[in-house]
Amino acid sequence: MASKASTIIKVNLDENRxxxxxxxxxxxxxxxxxxxxxxxxINTLKMLGVSFTGSPQHYTMDKIDDLWSRLKAxxxxxxxxxxxxxxxxxxxxxxxxxxxxxxSTPNTQPKVEGSLDAILQAVIADVIGSYVPEVxxxxxxxxxxxxxxxxxxxxxxxxxxxxxLNKVVSTMQPKVTRVTLTTGExxxxxxxxxxxxxxxxxxxxxxxxxxxxxxxxxxxxTIAEQAAEALGLPxxxxxCTATMTSFELKGYKGATGNYETTKFRQAFEHGGVxxxxxxxxxxxxxxxxxxxxxxxGVMGFPDGMIKKHPNFVAIATANTxxxxxxxxYVGRNPIDLATIDRFAQMEIDIDEDIENAMxxxxxxxxxxxxKWLEAIRVARTNVNNYGLKVIVSPRATVNGAKLIRSGAxxxxxxxxxxxxxxxxxxxxxxxxxxxxxx
Numbered sequence: 001m002a003s004k005a006s007t008i009i010k011v012n013l014d015e016n017r018x019x020x021x022x023x024x025x026x027x028x029x030x031x032x033x034x035x036x037x038x039x040x041x042i043n044t045l046k047m048l049g050v051s052f053t054g055s056p057q058h059y060t061m062d063k064i065d066d067l068w069s070r071l072k073a074x075x076x077x078x079x080x081x082x083x084x085x086x087x088x089x090x091x092x093x094x095x096x097x098x099x100x101x102x103x104s105t106p107n108t109q110p111k112v113e114g115s116l117d118a119i120l121q122a123v124i125a126d127v128i129g130s131y132v133p134e135v136x137x138x139x140x141x142x143x144x145x146x147x148x149x150x151x152x153x154x155x156x157x158x159x160x161x162x163x164x165l166n167k168v169v170s171t172m173q174p175k176v177t178r179v180t181l182t183t184g185e186x187x188x189x190x191x192x193x194x195x196x197x198x199x200x201x202x203x204x205x206x207x208x209x210x211x212x213x214x215x216x217x218x219x220x221x222t223i224a225e226q227a228a229e230a231l232g233l234p235x236x237x238x239x240c241t242a243t244m245t246s247f248e249l250k251g252y253k254g255a256t257g258n259y260e261t262t263k264f265r266q267a268f269e270h271g272g273v274x275x276x277x278x279x280x281x282x283x284x285x286x287x288x289x290x291x292x293x294x295x296x297g298v299m300g301f302p303d304g305m306i307k308k309h310p311n312f313v314a315i316a317t318a319n320t321x322x323x324x325x326x327x328x329y330v331g332r333n334p335i336d337l338a339t340i341d342r343f344a345q346m347e348i349d350i351d352e353d354i355e356n357a358m359x360x361x362x363x364x365x366x367x368x369x370x371k372w373l374e375a376i377r378v379a380r381t382n383v384n385n386y387g388l389k390v391i392v393s394p395r396a397t398v399n400g401a402k403l404i405r406s407g408a409x410x411x412x413x414x415x416x417x418x419x420x421x422x423x424x425x426x427x428x429x430x431x432x433x434x435x436x437x438x
Contacts, residue, residue: 011080013072192357201227209314214348217393220317234272236263240282246289259303271311279316280332287339294342355394362401375435386430411437
């Protein structure tokens with residue numbers, strides 16, 4: 001269904017912004033030109049005196065944007081205000097006898113009392129009343145549309161409120177994860193854990209090195225840290241980069257001959273969980289050093305040979321399976337199969353329960369938080385459905401919620417800087433499709 005045209009309120013050529021009242025809404029909104037819908041762009045240009053050859057609906061978005069650029073370059077006026085005002089109700093003449101109601105101007109507000117049948121009867125009364133018009137189907141459709149709008153809004157608001165309440169109740173319920181270790185010990189972990197947490201905990205408890213692969217912001221490193229804490233093991237982490245050297249794992253002897261240790265050495269010798277964060281971004285030469293340590297159970301350090309502690313476990317986190325760059329992660333390296341073979345690979349997707357809990361901790365108004373979360377998930381679905389090279393991670397959920405909480409950002413402005421960041425102009429409309437932030 002084609003989108004309805006908005007009412008144009010103000011245009012600022014210098015700031016590339018158009019202020020409108022969207023169809024069926026009561027609140028003004030200001031968007032950058034690149035985010036304005038095609039029909040509103042056409043109407044804006046018409047109001048600014050631009051002439052179209054033929055039907056403007058046949059113009060491409062590039063052609064319409066070109067007209068906008070030409071207007072900016074040639075217009076002496078930089079801001080246009082159209083002084084929109086809602087129509088004031090006209091006084092009705094006194095009548096000795098009641099007159100038939102015009103269906104296009106109902107004089108009562110819809111009520112939601114009674115059954116669904118009663119509500120539908122009220123709609124019919126608003127549309128038809130005692131008047132039987134002889135009009136064409138388009139006129140009838142416009143009348144029905146206008147009369148139905150308040151009722152649709154009522155049902156939508158009620159549905160949203162029920163859905164929001166269910167979400168809030170779900171996220172506020174205490175979460176407890178019960179795990180049983182190989183020793184038979186049972187641990188109850190409070191808070192929300194990722195759905196893959198029990199499997200990763202069991203793997204670490206068994207001494208199996210894990211390769212956790214998934215999109216950015218899914219909590220891969222956090223899962224490893226929580227597992228180490230649950231098992232009472234020290235936790236260490238090293239971020240892998242292309243400039244990383246083997247000294248960052250093995251350490252070195254300084255000018256005085258004293259050995260300078262590393263986090264890897266401490267975990268390897270005394271036990272602990274060691275995370276190689278973003279391993280698919282690491283220098284391949286460093287991974288060769290790692291292979292020897294993981295395979296042989298003993299490793300040569302600058303001050304001698306050290307035996308691997310029984311409680312040492314390596315955890316690799318990555319955005320890929322080690323097969324090289326992808327559309328979203330173009331800087332990742334292909335990893336040698338000998339390295340990959342040292343790990344059990346587990347996929348870590350976005351866990352919506354975790355995302356709910358993260359958002360709930362921000363302290364936004366319940367209804368605002370629920371609407372923001374819905375917008376994030378609609379955008380994420382759009383990205384997946386359209387195959388866009390864009391990441392909508394839980395970090396966008398949390399960061400956007402914080403910006404809204406600050407009061408300095410509207411929900412749409414927060415959406416722009418946390419979700420649409422880096423998106424190309426032709427991607428923006430696809431990402432925003434079906435997103436409703438008021």
